[in-house]
Amino acid sequence: MEFTRKNRQLLSRIATNDRHGENSHYFDGWKAYDSNPFHPIHNPDGVIQMGLAENPLCFDLIEKWIRENPDASICTAEGLDKFKDIAIYQDYHGLREFREAVAKFMGRVGGNRVTFDPNRIVMSGGATGANETAIFCLADPGDAFLVPSPYYAGFTRDLRWRTGVEIVPVHCKSSNNFRITRAALEEAYEKAQRSNINIKGVIITNPSNPLGTVLDKETMRSLVSFVTDKKIHLVSDEIYAATVFSSPRFISVAEVMQDMDCNRDLIHIVYSLSKDMGFPGFRVGIVYSFNDDVTNCARKMSSFGLVSSQTQFLLASMLSDDEFVGNFLRESSKRLAKRHHVFTKGLEEVGISTIKSNAGLFFWMDMRPLLKEQTTKAETELWRVIINKVKLNVSPGSSFLCSEPGWFRVCFANMDDKTVEVALDRIREFVLQGKEENNHEADKSQARAQRWRKQNLRLSFSSSRLYDESLMSPHMISPHSPIPHSPLVRART
Amino acid sequence: MTRTSSRSNLFSRSIGQVRISSRAISIAKPNESPYYIGLDKASEDPYDRLSNPDGVIQLGLSENRLCFDLIEKWMSENLGHSITGRDNGELNINGIATYQPFDGTMELKLAMAGFMSHIMGGAVTFEPSQMVLTAGATPAIETLCFCLADQGNAFLVPTPYYPGFDRDVKFRTGVELIPVHCRSTDNFALSVTALDQAFNQTRKHGTKIRGILLSNPANPVGNLLSREMLYAILDFAREKNIHVISDEIFAGSMYGNEEFVSMAEVLDSEGFDKNRVHIVYGLSKDLSLPGFRVGVIYSFNENVLAAARKLTRFSSVSAPTQRLLVSMLSDARFIEEYIKTNKRRLQNMHALFVAGLKGLNIRCADSSAGLYCWADMSKLISSYSEKGELELWDKLLNVGKINVTPGSACHCIEPGWFRCCFTTLAEEDIPVVLERIRKAVENTTDLLNSS
Numbered sequence: 001m002e003f004t005r006k007n008r009q010l011l012s013r014i015a016t017n018d019r020h021g022e023n024s025h026y027f028d029g030w031k032a033y034d035s036n037p038f039h040p041i042h043n044p045d046g047v048i049q050m051g052l053a054e055n056p057l058c059f060d061l062i063e064k065w066i067r068e069n070p071d072a073s074i075c076t077a078e079g080l081d082k083f084k085d086i087a088i089y090q091d092y093h094g095l096r097e098f099r100e101a102v103a104k105f106m107g108r109v110g111g112n113r114v115t116f117d118p119n120r121i122v123m124s125g126g127a128t129g130a131n132e133t134a135i136f137c138l139a140d141p142g143d144a145f146l147v148p149s150p151y152y153a154g155f156t157r158d159l160r161w162r163t164g165v166e167i168v169p170v171h172c173k174s175s176n177n178f179r180i181t182r183a184a185l186e187e188a189y190e191k192a193q194r195s196n197i198n199i200k201g202v203i204i205t206n207p208s209n210p211l212g213t214v215l216d217k218e219t220m221r222s223l224v225s226f227v228t229d230k231k232i233h234l235v236s237d238e239i240y241a242a243t244v245f246s247s248p249r250f251i252s253v254a255e256v257m258q259d260m261d262c263n264r265d266l267i268h269i270v271y272s273l274s275k276d277m278g279f280p281g282f283r284v285g286i287v288y289s290f291n292d293d294v295t296n297c298a299r300k301m302s303s304f305g306l307v308s309s310q311t312q313f314l315l316a317s318m319l320s321d322d323e324f325v326g327n328f329l330r331e332s333s334k335r336l337a338k339r340h341h342v343f344t345k346g347l348e349e350v351g352i353s354t355i356k357s358n359a360g361l362f363f364w365m366d367m368r369p370l371l372k373e374q375t376t377k378a379e380t381e382l383w384r385v386i387i388n389k390v391k392l393n394v395s396p397g398s399s400f401l402c403s404e405p406g407w408f409r410v411c412f413a414n415m416d417d418k419t420v421e422v423a424l425d426r427i428r429e430f431v432l433q434g435k436e437e438n439n440h441e442a443d444k445s446q447a448r449a450q451r452w453r454k455q456n457l458r459l460s461f462s463s464s465r466l467y468d469e470s471l472m473s474p475h476m477i478s479p480h481s482p483i484p485h486s487p488l489v490r491a492r493t
Numbered sequence: 494m495t496r497t498s499s500r501s502n503l504f505s506r507s508i509g510q511v512r513i514s515s516r517a518i519s520i521a522k523p524n525e526s527p528y529y530i531g532l533d534k535a536s537e538d539p540y541d542r543l544s545n546p547d548g549v550i551q552l553g554l555s556e557n558r559l560c561f562d563l564i565e566k567w568m569s570e571n572l573g574h575s576i577t578g579r580d581n582g583e584l585n586i587n588g589i590a591t592y593q594p595f596d597g598t599m600e601l602k603l604a605m606a607g608f609m610s611h612i613m614g615g616a617v618t619f620e621p622s623q624m625v626l627t628a629g630a631t632p633a634i635e636t637l638c639f640c641l642a643d644q645g646n647a648f649l650v651p652t653p654y655y656p657g658f659d660r661d662v663k664f665r666t667g668v669e670l671i672p673v674h675c676r677s678t679d680n681f682a683l684s685v686t687a688l689d690q691a692f693n694q695t696r697k698h699g700t701k702i703r704g705i706l707l708s709n710p711a712n713p714v715g716n717l718l719s720r721e722m723l724y725a726i727l728d729f730a731r732e733k734n735i736h737v738i739s740d741e742i743f744a745g746s747m748y749g750n751e752e753f754v755s756m757a758e759v760l761d762s763e764g765f766d767k768n769r770v771h772i773v774y775g776l777s778k779d780l781s782l783p784g785f786r787v788g789v790i791y792s793f794n795e796n797v798l799a800a801a802r803k804l805t806r807f808s809s810v811s812a813p814t815q816r817l818l819v820s821m822l823s824d825a826r827f828i829e830e831y832i833k834t835n836k837r838r839l840q841n842m843h844a845l846f847v848a849g850l851k852g853l854n855i856r857c858a859d860s861s862a863g864l865y866c867w868a869d870m871s872k873l874i875s876s877y878s879e880k881g882e883l884e885l886w887d888k889l890l891n892v893g894k895i896n897v898t899p900g901s902a903c904h905c906i907e908p909g910w911f912r913c914c915f916t917t918l919a920e921e922d923i924p925v926v927l928e929r930i931r932k933a934v935e936n937t938t939d940l941l942n943s944s
Contacts, residue, residue: 010736010769015640015800022803054591063586075568075817083568084561090783091536125628125808132807136665137517162639162665231511265511280592281812293513293521300520301664304632308811309784
């Protein structure tokens with residue numbers, strides 16, 4: 001004991017604090033999966049992984065391309081003559097062909113409405129490294145970034161752990177489909193100012209993780225003008241840009257900037273191939289800044305997370321193959337759309353709704369009807385049931401800092417069709433079972449509903465109360481109905 | 494275009510417009526260190542015997558090009574192990590494209606453990622479970638600093654040292670490096686007295702020392718730490734309750750007859766406190782694969798390993814590269830041949846180069862390893878100072894068209910020393926290099942009085 005304590009004292013604060021965020025429920029579910037992973041034959045009762053946003057749907061296309069293009073790989077007869085030069089290449093600028101190919105790909109993903117400059121392409125260790133590098137370049141320890149919630153659980157680590165920078169969430173609400181409003185941004189900014197918190201910028205994911213929605217032009221313009229007004233930065237994590245599978249189309253911040261009066265030095269994009277191409281193992285992260293100093297600084301920092309030259313070489317070739325890229329993007333969208341449809345339809349049939357989404361590798365599922373009460377505690381209880389009884393690893397909204405309890409992110413791309421069926425069956429069974437149990441609870445819930453009604457008529461809707469987790473979300477109190485509905489009552493109908 | 498924009502940035506920053514972080518302001522500035530300036534110049538106008546004979550000869554980047562033929566031969570004999578690997582003859586990208594353990598696959602760790610053991614003469618066994626793989630030795634060093642020290646703390650580092658340490662340790666961690674000066678009088682050997690002095694002085698100024706950062710074999714000098722010195726360092730570290738980071742990236746680049754002793758070997762045999770020792774390794778030097786980004790943190794401290802594993806989220810080895818290397822590193826016969834041949838060729842180049850410099854009355858420090866020699870050109874500088882040294886460096890680069898690393902970039906306390914990497918050369922390039930040095934210092938009398 002004594003030795004361990006002394007041992008830990010030998011370590012830094014960073015090594016011993018929990019700003020890495022791995023103690024969050026987001027990762028608990030993964031642990032549950034790791035210890036009991038589903039397999040259709042060997043472990044049909046195992047936990048199905050629906051918490052990992054991976055995209056293997058188009059691996060067959062990639063395998064085919066690799067097989068047909070042996071000279072793109074330095075470890076084949078055709079590519080061997082390049083081996084020496086590639087193996088020795090460690091320049092942090094990155095291979096020119098790689099940067100050109102990535103710039104072209106990013107342009108394509110944005111619908112060819114923007115041309116990206118290969119000289120602004122800076123490498124990093126995955127998008128994880130890219131987000132962290134961006135923060136290292138833009139903020140000092142103790143500064144803060146505004147982050148619209150719900151947001152990617154990994155931001156807790158990527159934006160904060162080693163940088164010492166804080167996150168100030170900007171809570172978005174289901175009442176307007178979690179849109180980021182100027183008013184919410186302004187309010188969060190003012191509040192931070194009053195508390196002497198130095199806001200250095202805003203970071204968004206577009207398409208959104210966990211919502212799976214694309215930001216519309218108006219919201220994008222509003223964000224750009226907000227940061228220009230306040231002279232703070234905007235980091236747009238566009239890692240899911242090519243996972244858009246139906247309209248409306250993806251609009252990069254780069255596109256929006258083109259016909260706006262804004263300060264380009266404030267705009268930075270984070271990109272990666274982990275989601276769009278399904279290559280998380282390759283560790284390809286990109287920082288693309290319109291600010292020269294940030295580009296220079298990030299490039300020097302890229303030494304800490306350069307992309308393997310072998311990988312750069314392969315991707316330079318693959319992403320320059322226009323026909324392949326066109327076909328891949330089309331197929332990928334098709335397969336994602338189909339998978340998305342299968343799931344959302346299946347859920348609809350049992351009365352589970354999801355936020356209307358057209359991108360990402362997941363959907364944002366509304367389980368509020370199944371909550372015993374609208375609290376984070378109840379959400380956690382429900383989540384434990386889903387993990388342990390239903391055996392699905394889904395991610396609870398609280399791990400995304402969602403201010404409304406009851407939402408869950410469900411990843412749909414990282415499994416085969418058979419597993420999809422099993423997952424849907426399990427959800428259907430659980431929901432129907434839940435409805436039966438609710439009937440027994442009806443009397444209890446009526447009494448509870450009475451109490452709520454009495455309470456709510458006395459309450460005012462001042463914004464500070466909205467963060468109080470014990471208060472029902474205002475959405476539940478429909479403006480069209482004079483009487484608030486109990487969620488349990490709703491589930492019955 | 495870049496220049497103008499930067500200037501306008503400077504302007505706008507000065508009137509409080511766009512604020513980036515404090516560290517970014519200093520990092521974004523153009524490189525002032527001759528180490529980087531020289532590298533840039535050499536890469537802009539690289540020498541090629543046939544196509545660009547007047548280009549800059551690169552002697553400032555410690556790269557080993559001597560044994561690529563062996564690696565290419567291995568590749569051509571072991572094809573089919575492409576990036577996707579074999580799976581009953583079918584390609585299977587699923588295994589490498591998806592998320593992998595961020596600290597490296599167990600297969601690669603096993604292969605790396607075997608390789609490291611082999612490289613160090615079989616004198617020590619490495620445990621894969623104590624290994625964390627990173628995207629190069631650069632993030633390995635940075636990661637360890639993040640784990641072992643807080644912002645404002647410091648590491649002691651013997652000088653002269655690898656210029657990259659200034660980036661690896663200081664850029665983002667906020668940790669300082671305190672030089673522990675070594676001198677030519679004893680061939681730049683480290684002494685505990687010097688360590689102690691530096692420790693006490695730093696403490697007086699209110700800075701907390703968290704550890705010692707060593708490179709063994711040393712860069713840029715190329716000498717080794719003796720077994721006795723390793724014991725002494727470990728004793729010192731225990732007495733002061735600090736860590737030891739031993740960067741052993743050149744362990745397999747031996748050309749001398751001295752025996753290399755790893756920290757791991759010493760810990761194995763004696764009863765030292767293992768919890769404070771961490772070894773860094775990588776494939777950039779010994780196996781000439783700097784582009785692939787493969788580094789190792791090897792520690793005996795479970796808490797450090799646990800933290801380092803989480804930090805590899807930011808710097809993981811690319812999966813296709815992991816797959817390729819497992820095959821290569823596991824081929825014991827190949828590795829054996831490679832190590833033997835590499836040593837022979839290193840010995841040869843080293844001997845030729847050092848003899849060549851001797852012919853110009855330039856002597857080198859005694860060294861047994863590395864891809865470079867540490868040359869004393871103090872007699873050729875106009876004034877015995879950093880200024881004089883940099884003037885000579887500039888002459889060598891711009892007149893002589895050779896890029897060497899001046900000692901001041903390595904924080905050497907004695908002016909006039911230069912690191913010259915010889916492993917990017919072919920034998921026939923050596924006379925060209927010597928001629929260019931001669932030309933660059935033509936009017937220096939000492940050179941003309943060469944023996």
